[in-house]
Amino acid sequence: MKHILTDRALNREILRLSVPSILANLTVPLVGMVDTALAGHLVDTDGGSAVFIGGISVGAMLLNLLYWNFFFLRTGTGGLTAQAYGRENPRECADIFFRGIALATLVAVVILVLQRPLARLGMLVVSATPRVCELALRYFSIRIWAVPATLALMVFRGWFVGMQDSMSSMWTDLVVNVTNIGASVVLTFGMLGWGGIGFDGIALGTVVAQYAGLTYAVLVCVRKYASVLGTVRREDFAELLRARNMMPFLKMNGNLLGRSLCFTGIYMGYTIIASAFGDVLLACSSIMMQLLMIFSYFTDGFAYAGEALSGRFIGAQDDVMLRKTVRYVFVWSMSIAVLSIGGYAITGLPLLRLFTSDAAVVEAGRRFLPWLLVMPPLGCAAFTWDGIYLGATASRSLFLSMAAAMAGFFACWFGWLWISGAGGAAGLAGAGDICLHVLLAAYFVHLAARTVCLTLCYSRDVLSRVTAYSS
Incomplete structure (x- = not known):
């Protein structure tokens, strides 16, 4: 209705x-x-x-x-x-x-x-x-x-x-x-x-x-x-x-389990790779991830709204309200991205000092703060698409996009490792800042892959769930 x-x-x-x-x-x-x-x-x-x-x-x-x-x-x-x-x-x-x-x-x-x-x-x-x-x-x-x-x-x-x-x-x-x-x-x-x-x-x-x-x-x-x-x-x-009644539910959750495993693989990979950088850069990598999580606390709220409303309007077969929901949820989400960029630009260094009083970590961390200015737009877009696709129950696309994101993450890291020849813990520890910059770039690539994949599949996997289109 x-x-x-x-x-x-x-x-x-x-x-x-x-x-x-x-x-x-x-x-x-x-x-x-x-x-x-x-x-x-x-x-x-x-x-x-x-x-x-x-x-x-x-x-x-x-x-x-x-x-x-x-x-x-x-x-x-x-x-x-x-x-x-x-x-x-x-x-x-x-x-x-x-x-x-x-x-x-x-x-x-x-x-x-x-x-x-x-x-x-x-x-x-x-x-x-x-x-x-x-x-x-x-x-x-x-x-x-x-x-x-x-x-x-x-x-x-x-x-x-x-x-x-x-x-x-x-x-x-x-x-x-x-x-x-x-x-x-x-x-x-x-x-x-x-x-x-x-x-x-x-x-x-x-x-x-x-x-x-x-x-x-x-x-x-x-x-x-x-x-x-x-x-x-x-x-x-x-x-x-009964099994026949549970199968659609289990099939959807099977795709979402695959997505979760890919997600876990990325974050385990990030942590394990960073552990070879030495104590200071390991601390920097951990703090950077904590700082990047701040804007996600806000974006997740709009992703949940997108999930609830897109699912509701797909269930009601209302393409007009579905399109409006996607548009306005993205407006709110991108507003969070803009505010996050401004907030990080102003408070990035004070936040870094709040997390640690170690002068060596603060000095090293300053060099990675620019990443906080480029991550929010892609992060907000990826999280918002996740909510909309969950509302559409397009679980296969969510799994495949996360698999592509995981492939992009590890391809970026191991590609640099192969080109630079900085293999092994000793090589990474001696590589300096570049290794953490590459790891953060790999994380950026994973966000980009999720955003691009889900944007390209929007008409096929979300709008197609509404069978009656208005003019």
Whole structure:
């Protein structure tokens, strides 16, 4: 059913969907900062805290590598739900939700059964002291018990976005993040005469937070969506989860899993390559990636709005509103890119000094700040296209574009390595700034490949989803 919105009303819808996501995103780095600060105030047998910070960093990296590969539970659920919402089909919305929860539960059980080999496999890519590795495995072994809640929350968040309800998604994120901070502080250092459990409390606080968020999300569904989810009766579940009914859902999520694996490959490649540059340039590469993530917290909000609205209007077979949505979401996203360029130009050096007080790292980092001025336009475009394609459930194109991006990233890096002859850790450590410039150029190439591929496929893979075109 078509619902023609005025330009002003459409922009209000975009902001209604994007602003809550942006606000929730801004709390994410705060959680990491608090966890790091808590670890920094613990004292090991040698009198220092560096091993605790290292243990959290490595343990969190292992979990992030694991979770990134299953992010399709959120992205796959959102687009399908948005299209069902646009078709005004509550039963289909409920079917998608329960299939997502069933798949998340199955994946969680497999991960819990295989947690030890997964941890050992992850440690193969880590070069750290035995004490840091020991703490990382302790952190991993506690936090892994949050996996059922974490994966289920991916489904809830995607479903809320598809239902055009970013407020519920935002409040779920805030419950998780605020609980994480409070629980980690109390469990680590204690209160009211109880001394806490130290390092393990940081990990356990995250577990508590994930289940608190899941509880809140369930309560939201009971309060707001009982009539929608109630369209699936108990006797319907067997038919709902039959293989033939799950196959379209699994096929789409298979493509999104491939996309996630490519994404993980790029970021693992970036980290592993940078680790051979020496301590100063490794620190610079890490800070540059953190600085580049700042604008993504804002752009992701508009990508979510693009996902929700494009899916909704494709479901309603409304090509006029679909085209308008794409146009206006890009206007907002590119505005973020322009503001980011200005912000980096003015605050790049102060931000660098905020991340580190090491004079050598600050001096080296200054030479890489110009990259912050060229990344935002391509980054904003790539992230925005991701949202629109997710709304269109064009998962194959997302997978192929990310595969092309990964190929471009590694071709750029290894091409330079072959031409320059700077192979091996010793050669890279002695190559100076050029190696990090090339690595950042490879990251730029990956963003360009994603943007170009998705731009070229827009008519074929997004507009073609609307079968009735207006004049």
